[in-house]
Amino acid sequence: MSAQPAGAHSAPTPAFILSNLLICSLLWGSAFFFVKLSGNLNPFVLAAMRGVIGATSLALWFALQGKSILPRRHELPVWAFLGTFNGWLPNVLVAFALTQLGLATAPAAMIQASSPLIVAVISHLMFADEKLTPQRFLGVLVGFAGMGILIGPAALPDSGVNPIGIAVMVLVACSYAAANVYVRTVRNVDPARMALGQQIGSGSAATVLALVVAGPAAFASVPASLAPLLALGALSTALPILLFMHLIRRTGPTRASMVGYLGPVWTILLAVLFLNESVGLRELLGGAVVLSGVALVSFTGRLRRGG
Numbered sequence: 001m002s003a004q005p006a007g008a009h010s011a012p013t014p015a016f017i018l019s020n021l022l023i024c025s026l027l028w029g030s031a032f033f034f035v036k037l038s039g040n041l042n043p044f045v046l047a048a049m050r051g052v053i054g055a056t057s058l059a060l061w062f063a064l065q066g067k068s069i070l071p072r073r074h075e076l077p078v079w080a081f082l083g084t085f086n087g088w089l090p091n092v093l094v095a096f097a098l099t100q101l102g103l104a105t106a107p108a109a110m111i112q113a114s115s116p117l118i119v120a121v122i123s124h125l126m127f128a129d130e131k132l133t134p135q136r137f138l139g140v141l142v143g144f145a146g147m148g149i150l151i152g153p154a155a156l157p158d159s160g161v162n163p164i165g166i167a168v169m170v171l172v173a174c175s176y177a178a179a180n181v182y183v184r185t186v187r188n189v190d191p192a193r194m195a196l197g198q199q200i201g202s203g204s205a206a207t208v209l210a211l212v213v214a215g216p217a218a219f220a221s222v223p224a225s226l227a228p229l230l231a232l233g234a235l236s237t238a239l240p241i242l243l244f245m246h247l248i249r250r251t252g253p254t255r256a257s258m259v260g261y262l263g264p265v266w267t268i269l270l271a272v273l274f275l276n277e278s279v280g281l282r283e284l285l286g287g288a289v290v291l292s293g294v295a296l297v298s299f300t301g302r303l304r305r306g307g
């Protein structure tokens with residue numbers, strides 16, 4: 001019997017995929033909520049605090065296990081890439097769209113949820129075991145249609161459409177898609193260390209940019225928003241990215257990116273419960289369609305290990 005390759009795993013079960021998708025999407029979906037609660041912080045400052053708190057949380061987790069948090073030479077390019085495209089860049093853009101451009105959380109989450117479609121197309125072109133079968137292609141389209149139902153005309157009134165905000169969130173979706181596909185190509189870095197490195201790279205770069213662009217005085221308002229910032233950095237960033245890195249390795253980028261379709265469902269739910277926004281039949285129907293798309297992409301055909 002041949003030895004199992006290093007880092008190989010057994011095929012993920014549907015229960016594993018669904019549970020991880022739900023947990024990651026809930027945690028990440030709450031990020032928009034905590035960004036809104038953080039007030040009118042400078043986008044670079046908000047991204048810096050999110051990255052620093054996320055990195056500190058993961059560093060403490062590593063320290064409790066007696067593991068080093070220092071980068072190894074071969075990890076540096078990975079940490080730099082993920083720290084940019086899955087870290088400070090989309091974090092700054094999201095903060096800018098929500099706090100400076102006034103884009104509502106629901107449309108912002110919807111636009112970001114187009115990332116799985118981008119991932120699926122790129123993965124189809126790059127990876128032999130990520131080809132879009134008719135069933136998986138249908139699932140991607142169904143999920144995207146569900147997002148269209150979720151956002152609906154009511155969520156984008158004529159007076160509230162901000163084309164710059166929409167364009168910014170499209171860039172966020174592209175950034176996350178690039179990072180998701182890149183993770184699939186990394187073979188010699190443990191997923192947990194990728195998560196740690198991403199947050200260290202993100203927090204470091206965003207802090208430098210905040211000091212250069214906004215100046216030290218921009219951090220003066222941080223203490224007033226400390227509680228939502230702590231939740232944003234630890235619960236909505238550090239924990240889900242740790243789970244997500246393992247999910248990509250086990251299931252592949254296409255299935256893992258379905259977390260982006262589920263995120264807006266939680267975003268809308270939190271907005272209804274805590275931001276006094278209303279939910280109706282359209283939101284319920286959209287959520288059901290989203291879940292159907294996730295099921296089609298995740299569970300049709302033979303489940304394969306993502307690499």
